[in-house]
Amino acid sequence: xxxxxxxxxxxxxxxxxxxxxxxxxxxxxxxxxxxxxxxxxxxxxxxxxxxxxxxxxxxxxxxxxxxxxxxxxxxxxxxxxxxxxxxxxxxxxxxxxxxxxxxxxxxxxxxxxxxxxxxxxxxxxxxxxxxxxxxxxxxxxxxxxxxxxxxxxxxxxxxxxxxxxxxxxxxxxxxxxxxx
Amino acid sequence: xxxxxxxxxxxxxxxxxxxxxxxxxxxxxxxxxxxxxxxxxxxxxxxxxxxxxxxxxxxxxxxxxxxxxxxxxxxxxxxxxxxxxxxxxxxxxxxxxxxxxxxxxxxxxxxxxxxxxxxxxxxxxxxxxxxxxxxxxxxxxxxxxxxxxxxxxxxxxxxxxxxxxxxxxxxxxxxxxxxxxxxxxxxxxxxxxxxxxxxxxxxxxxxxx
Numbered sequence: 001x002x003x004x005x006x007x008x009x010x011x012x013x014x015x016x017x018x019x020x021x022x023x024x025x026x027x028x029x030x031x032x033x034x035x036x037x038x039x040x041x042x043x044x045x046x047x048x049x050x051x052x053x054x055x056x057x058x059x060x061x062x063x064x065x066x067x068x069x070x071x072x073x074x075x076x077x078x079x080x081x082x083x084x085x086x087x088x089x090x091x092x093x094x095x096x097x098x099x100x101x102x103x104x105x106x107x108x109x110x111x112x113x114x115x116x117x118x119x120x121x122x123x124x125x126x127x128x129x130x131x132x133x134x135x136x137x138x139x140x141x142x143x144x145x146x147x148x149x150x151x152x153x154x155x156x157x158x159x160x161x162x163x164x165x166x167x168x169x170x171x172x173x174x175x176x177x178x179x180x
Numbered sequence: 181x182x183x184x185x186x187x188x189x190x191x192x193x194x195x196x197x198x199x200x201x202x203x204x205x206x207x208x209x210x211x212x213x214x215x216x217x218x219x220x221x222x223x224x225x226x227x228x229x230x231x232x233x234x235x236x237x238x239x240x241x242x243x244x245x246x247x248x249x250x251x252x253x254x255x256x257x258x259x260x261x262x263x264x265x266x267x268x269x270x271x272x273x274x275x276x277x278x279x280x281x282x283x284x285x286x287x288x289x290x291x292x293x294x295x296x297x298x299x300x301x302x303x304x305x306x307x308x309x310x311x312x313x314x315x316x317x318x319x320x321x322x323x324x325x326x327x328x329x330x331x332x333x334x335x336x337x338x339x340x341x342x343x344x345x346x347x348x349x350x351x352x353x354x355x356x357x358x359x360x361x362x363x364x365x366x367x368x369x370x371x372x373x374x375x376x377x378x379x380x381x382x383x384x385x386x387x388x389x
Contacts (some may be wrong), residue, residue: 168190
């Protein structure tokens, strides 16, 4: 029995090390991933599920000896694909049920005049975001998550130069449509 | 439209090679149009990020469990009970007297001694009667001693506790606070602890005759 336990000890020790790394990554990456998924249109519960599945996938990836380079990009890519798989949730993004709540929450945070101005500003912003294409919105969301064009290109399966063009087009659209 | 304006967003994102970035930086310093566009792009970028943050904040706020406010109240009550238990716990008397000083020196406490003297002056008139009288005297003495011990040598210690510190926001009316009154007995232990609610604006009226 003791002879059998020796070969098992090595992979277990390796897994423990990688689990520590995954825990640190979880603390750092959980919020950016959740924000990305919620802004894609998933509910908070669905986003939590996807993030959890993503980190289970990371654990398996590390246990299988997968490359540890650019784990942040890897996490976004897996989460993005999982969100795509949830087609029903993903298609809800244009209904934007949260927008009404965001608008309502502005009443508590300002005087009535400020609230009206903020609401008007938010409506313009919301309309500007709705005018973006899927690719433009995804590029801006990943960019807001701190990813480089190269990483965004890898996640979305496009060329780096295309990401640059898409980001530029999206920002110009936003600037035109929300008059900021 | 300036030719450099196409590279402004990549420059903001630090995606340009260093040589191009330096060239653009020098250009922006002298081109008002590019500077104006730069401000516009940065504002648009900031607005999009703010939109994401607001959406995310509302989504996570909506997920707060409904039992959370009740748990806050329970935690406040438990904290108040724990403070009361600690303050009311009988403490062993510790004489703060240097070892060389005789024990009699640690007793003097002016208000209590005065009360004891008053009691001694009353006692002779009742002491030489029958058994019942002495029993009455004993009970009177006991109650008087109790009165002496509970008589505040000094004013009670008052601790003002804002309502928000004990209860979650909205659980108590605005302006509501509590005053904990702690009476310390002669032996140094906590004698009495009272908790009185106070509502701002009503206190003066209540104290007037």
